[in-house]
Amino acid sequence: MQDKVTLIEVAPRDGFQSVIEPIATTDKLAIIKALAAAGLKHIEVGSFVSPKAIAQMADIVPVLQGVERLADDFESIVLVPNQQGAQMATEHRCQRLNFVFSASETHNLNNVNKTLQQSLEELKRVQQVVDKKEGLALRVSLATSFDCPFTGAVNPEHTLALFQQILNICPSAQLALCDTTGRAHPFAVRDLFTRALALMxxxxxxxxxxxxxxxxxxxxxxxxxxxxxxxxxTAVAGFGGCPFAPGASGNVATEDVVYFFESGGIDTGIDSKKLKQAIALAxxxxxxxxxxxxxxxxx
Amino acid sequence: MQDKVTLIEVAPRDGFQSVIEPIATTDKLAIIKALAAAGLKHIEVGSFVSPKAIAQMADIVPVLQGVERLADDFESIVLVPNQQGAQMATEHRCQRLNFVFSASETHNLNNVNKTLQQSLEELKRVQQVVDKKEGLALRVSLATSFDCPFTGAVNPEHTLALFQQILNICPSAQLALCDTTGRAHPFAVRDLFTRALALMxxxxxxxxxxxxxxxxxxxxxxxxxxxxxxxxxTAVAGFGGCPFAPGASGNVATEDVVYFFESGGIDTGIDSKKLKQAIALAxxxxxxxxxxxxxxxxx
Structure with a gap:
């Protein structure tokens, strides 16, 4: 049997939020629909965050309404930074919440103004919100799992200890280890995931x-x-470059990951030709x- | 003991030859000297090919003269397509010849107008030229070792059989397996090199x-x-992009490989700060x- 991988498209959240100019909701929906048409069945479509913090995500409700009629097996994912965001998300149709906090305490304080202990407590409350809503699943993203923009390399023992705490709080959630800075080294990636997988x-x-x-x-x-x-x-067209480093790449490009896997004989379920339409829109x-x-x- | 790797800089040959506009010899020498100053001790500085075929390499003699006064442990490498080029190279000061032919017979016929058997015979004559000149060493580069622009994937059994024939003809030469098209897959690279190393x-x-x-x-x-x-x-600044695919990358960038190894704790001997000078010139x-x-x- 051919080996398979699953790609989760994040450009509409992690990519779009790096754009300062407002992107029209219709343009966002056109890209999301082109991605879905290319076979991307799991798309992070936005976030329930304060529009004061990230104005680009202010249209999350019309975006969620716009994707309601996509295929039955389509999963729309929304980022929530806290219980309040999770509660707001339950009032709309989406299939999964993505709760994000950082392995680096310094980054976490800077990003969501919480200690790690406070974020773990918040995660428990988000899990409770998810438990109360039928058909809603949870994902936890641990940012700076390898490296922190403020403090440098993150000790893998520390990341794994947090990973285990997250598993204890939400035993059926998806769990993402994130290389936020792009400075994780392949040797470190292989080692950390080998050890993380042994815990699951x-x-x-x-x-x-x-x-x-x-x-x-x-x-x-x-x-x-x-x-x-x-x-x-992955993010279509490598969307999400860093505004203070022109030309620097952002999220790994969906089409590059598709090419990497498909040319190695591993099925992604993505139609590369149809993906070009989403790239052109991006x-x-x-x-x-x-x-x-x-x-x-x-x- | 820390693990070490050696980088061979190829921009002055593989990179420059992709530029249609003539590059001034002084500009070439300035880049080569900046590369040497950054710690690159092995540089392919050009080739002895017909100026009718590749006009950009017509100044190989002044380039070789220009690098004569670099450090004692500096190795200048010149590409030679045949015995005649090798003979010409012996009249000048250089430390290593790079004889290139292709694993793909179609590509070899297209590129050097020889069958594989004819190229192996030519290699014997080049080895004889090298044997007669003290202080001159040989390298053989097997282009399209993984993939051919005309015929697609190259059978690894075929590449390994050629590899063994080359080893038999020149038992002390360096031997490069080249991914000419950039389409080799990491799985294939790992497998082919594992098998090639077992033969050496x-x-x-x-x-x-x-x-x-x-x-x-x-x-x-x-x-x-x-x-x-x-x-x-490697090639500084990723020099050597394909003229018919604007924006597409050429040779793997020296600075990217330096970053990859050094950030993984592997010594390259290259001074990244000094390398910036060569990048700026490129x-x-x-x-x-x-x-x-x-x-x-x-x-």
Whole structure:
């Protein structure tokens, strides 16, 4: 039987939020629909955060309404930073919440103004919200699992201890280890995922989220795959570049990951030709920071 | 003891020859000297080919003269396509010849107008030229070792059989397996190098030459390293992009490979800060097709 991987598309959240200019809701929906048409069945479509913090995500409700009529097996994922966001999400139709906090306490304080202990307590409350709503699932994303922009390399023992605490709080959630800075090294990626997988009953619930800032993303995807990871966050057209490093890549490009796996004989379920339509739409977004390699060959 | 790798800089040959506009010899020498100052001790500085075929390489003699006064342990490498080129090279000061032919017979006929058997016979004559000149060493580069632009994937059994024939003809030469198209997959790279290394007494003579056209170069370098390869061809600023695919990357970028290894705790002997000077010079070359990731972060 051919080996398979699952891609989770994150451009509409992690990519779009890096764009300062407002993107029209219709443009967002056109890209999401093109992605779904290419076979991406799991898409993070936005977040329930304060519009004061991230104005780009202010249209999450019309975006969720716009994807309601996509295929039955389509999963729309929304990021929630806290219980309040989770509660708001339950009032709309979405299939999974993505609760994010950081392995680095310094980054977590800076990003969500919470200690790690406070974030773990918040996670318990988010899990309670999810438990009360039928058909709603949870994912937890542990940012800076490898490296922190403020404090540098994160001790893998520390990350694994947090990983175990998260597993204890939400035993059926998906769990993503995120290379937020793009500085994780393939050796570290392979080692951490090998150890994380040893702690899980269901390896399919483990996700690798990575950025291509230092050109290591595909090498890191290969390393995670080698360790046994089969689910990966990706962003069409490498959406999500860093505004303060022009030309630097953002999230690993969906089409690059598709090419990497498919050319290695591993099924992604994605139609590369149809994906070009989503890439073309992404390239039209004003102020988008794009990346990736395969996209440039299609010109 | 810390693990070490050796990088061979190929931009002055494989990179420059992709530029249509003539590059001034003084500009070439300035880049080569900046590369040597950054710690690159093995540089392919050009080739003895017909100026009718590749006009950009017509100044190989003044280039070789220009690098004569570099450090005692500096190795200048020149590509030679045949016995005649090898003979010409012996009249000048250089330390190593690089004889290139293709694993794919179709590509070899297209590129050097020879069958594989004819190229192996030519290799014997080149080896004889090298044997007659004291202080001159040989390297053989097997292009399209993984994939051919005309015929697609190359059977690894075929490549390994050729590899063994080359070893028999020149038992002390360096030997490079080249991913000419950039389409080699990390799984194939790891497998082929594992098998090639099993055929060699001295693994340090084995080289991986790769291109980043499909964004797989660093993943492929990681795979080759994992197999045991410790010597890599790289090109500063990812010099050598494909003229018919604007934006597509050429040779794997020296600075990306340096970053990959050094951030993984492996010594390259390269001074990244000094390398920036060579990158800046490369960026000034008119018509250069550049690539890589780290370069863009330095802006």
């Amino acid at each position: 009953d269901e390896p399919e619930r483990l996700i690798f989220h990575c950025h291509d800032t230092y050109g290591l993303a595909i090498a890191n995807v290969a390393a995670a795959y080698q360790a046994g990871v089969r689910t990966f966050d 390239e039209q977004i004003e102020g988008a920071q794009l990346g990736g390699s395969i996209r440039l060959l299609n010109r | 007494d001295e693994p340090e003579r084995l080289i991986f030459h790769c291109h980043d056209t499909y964004g797989l170069a660093i993943a492929n370098v990681a795979a080759a390293y994992q197999a045991g390869v410790r010597t890599f061809d 960026e000034q070359i008119e018509g250069a097709q550049l690539g890589g990731s780290i370069r863009l972060l330095n802006r």
